[in-house]
Amino acid sequence: MSFQQIQSSFIDYIRDPSHPLPVDTDTRHMQVYRELFFNNVEGFVGNAMPVLKSLYEEPDWLALVQTFFAEHDCRTPIFVEIAGEFLDFLVNEYEPGSADPPFMLELAHYEYLELQVAVTRDNPVFVRLDIIAAQDRLVLSPLARVAQYAYEVQHIGPDYRPTEPASQPQYFCVYRDDMHEVEFLSLAPLTAQVLNVLADGRGWQISELTEWCKANFPSLDVSMIEQGILPLLTQMAQKGIIRKLIA
Known part of the structure; x- marks a missing residue:
């Protein structure tokens, strides 16, 4: 297996643990990596959109962020722009479910504007x-x-x-x-x-x-x-x- 294939399998598992474990790894160690990445992403999305997060039960919120984490290809590694990627995911890729409020997109957009205004030079x-x-x-x-x-x-x-x-x-x-x-x-x-x-x-x-x-x-x-x-x-x-x- 090439290095690129190993790297791809590593990333796939971190994003979604339903994928096979990478070669020469184990669940316990991979879970450490996965929690580190996921918690960083969830933390920034939650801090950027605290009102939206407050409207969900914790399992529903974590499931929403997990779907974003697993399915959306972020175009930037900059944490301050992750909220924009999350908004893009909600608008263009996500199919709302019963746990999602009808105003989800507008509230997410409003909170993203607040973040933009706060960090713009x-x-x-x-x-x-x-x-x-x-x-x-x-x-x-x-x-x-x-x-x-x-x-x-x-x-x-x-x-x-x-x-x-x-x-x-x-x-x-x-x-x-x-x-x-x-x-x-x-x-x-x-x-x-x-x-x-x-x-x-x-x-x-x-x-x-x-x-x-x-x-x-x-x-x-x-x-x-x-x-x-x-x-x-x-x-x-x-x-x-x-x-x-x-x-």
């Missing part, structure tokens, strides 16, 4: 500002993410497990503040759309955003848009959600 090209000038080119902060969900993911926990989506779409911004704390902000639909536009990174001036809002929200009163866009942007800028592009 700031970018000096995007400058913090409190007062917005007409010529400023505005962008979404690299420390902010905007999302839309059907469920009220911000309230979900052991004591609140909705079985149906909310009556209206839920718009959120997850961002890191000046104290390096991850914060959550519920958004109105217009605010969420404006932040999504700013996420393209090109840099938008107030006049451009005003015209964009007029074109995309024709049912809104023009004067309301013209009078409301600056206060809205200023509020977002003061929270650090909007930055000025200087490059």
Whole structure:
């Protein structure tokens, strides 16, 4: 048997002990290796998505992570990115069962956004500002993410497990503040759309955003848009959600 074959059988058994034991090994020693790898993966997934984990009985949670561990081919060895791999597995490979809540994917995505915001490096090209000038080119902060969900993911926990989506779409911004704390902000639909536009990174001036809002929200009163866009942007800028592009 070649070294590659031995290595492959070693990996296969660690991922799923239903595979044959590698040559010249025994169950006791292989179990040590397997627990070391599995516990590392489970620990990081659980720490990245603590709310999701709290909704499962322990055997169900371990079974879910074991399925991920055995079936998903991670494209990165970096532990901080394992949560993203787990989310990708849930979205594209996993078939939910009776133990899985209906909001599983949205909650997992929300918790992954929180992790992303917590670990993302700031970018000096995007400058913090409190007062917005007409010529400023505005962008979404690299420390902010905007999302839309059907469920009220911000309230979900052991004591609140909705079985149906909310009556209206839920718009959120997850961002890191000046104290390096991850914060959550519920958004109105217009605010969420404006932040999504700013996420393209090109840099938008107030006049451009005003015209964009007029074109995309024709049912809104023009004067309301013209009078409301600056206060809205200023509020977002003061929270650090909007930055000025200087490059």
